[in-house]
Amino acid sequence: MSHEYVDKILNKHQEKRMALISILHDIQDHYNFLPEEALRGVALRLQMDLNEIYGVAVFYKSFSLLPKGKHSITLCLGTACHVRGGPKILRELKKMLNIEPGQTTQDKQFSLNVVNCLGVCAIGPVMMVDRKFYGEMNSIKAKRVIEKLNKKRSGVKS
Ligand code: FES
Structure with a gap:
């Protein structure tokens, strides 16, 4: 390097x-x-x-000593997001990406993390992708966000 x-x-x-x-x-x-x-x-x-x-x-949690994926997905599992379905979203993300929180997909496209609060509890459950907040999430919406990023990568217009 x-x-x-x-x-x-x-x-x-x-x-x-x-x-x-x-x-x-x-x-x-x-x-x-x-x-x-x-x-x-x-x-x-x-x-x-x-x-x-x-x-x-x-x-500082914002730093990583390990290579991260091109897209960083952070899911909130704090109380407000947890009671509104956070764990179900996490199950969907793990299934889609085939990784656990703290890991990066083999193709280095996505890293997945969970946190205890993103500071926007009112719009929970919240997911953050590359510093952009997605509020009132559910597993279907989360799946769509990932699919859209995958389509962008392969050049397919949505
Ligand atoms: S608990 Fe999820 S944003 Fe605060």
């Missing part, structure tokens, strides 16, 4: 340690996760301990 992109990000943030979280976000946006080699590059340029950087990366 070339450090070129990491160098570009660090230059953008003027190699400031204070900007570490923004730097990690930029790296994750580019690679879809935080590759070890990129973190080593950051440690070197910021003259920080690699463990310190890992500490930040594991503290």
Whole structure:
């Protein structure tokens, strides 16, 4: 892996340690996760301990140290979403994608995660796909969202 992109990000943030979280976000946006080699590059340029950087990366749930799918699906299973059918949606997603929460499909298209609240309980059950909220979900609607993304990938117009 070339450090070129990491160098570009660090230059953008003027190699400031204070900007570490923004730097990690930029790296994750580019690679879809935080590759070890990129973190080593950051440690070197910021003259920080690699463990310190890992500490930040594991503290924030928004960072991933493992490769993620192109599309990130986050389902809320907090109380408000749970009582309105969250578990049924999860069953459908697991069946469709053939993965468990925390995993990524073999074709690297989808990652599935569950959380305890997305902060929009009033429109629950809620699913978030690539930072877009889908409220008042049910398993049929969730299936349609995934199918639409799959169609987009294969170039089929819906
Ligand atoms: S409990 Fe699901 S968004 Fe709050």
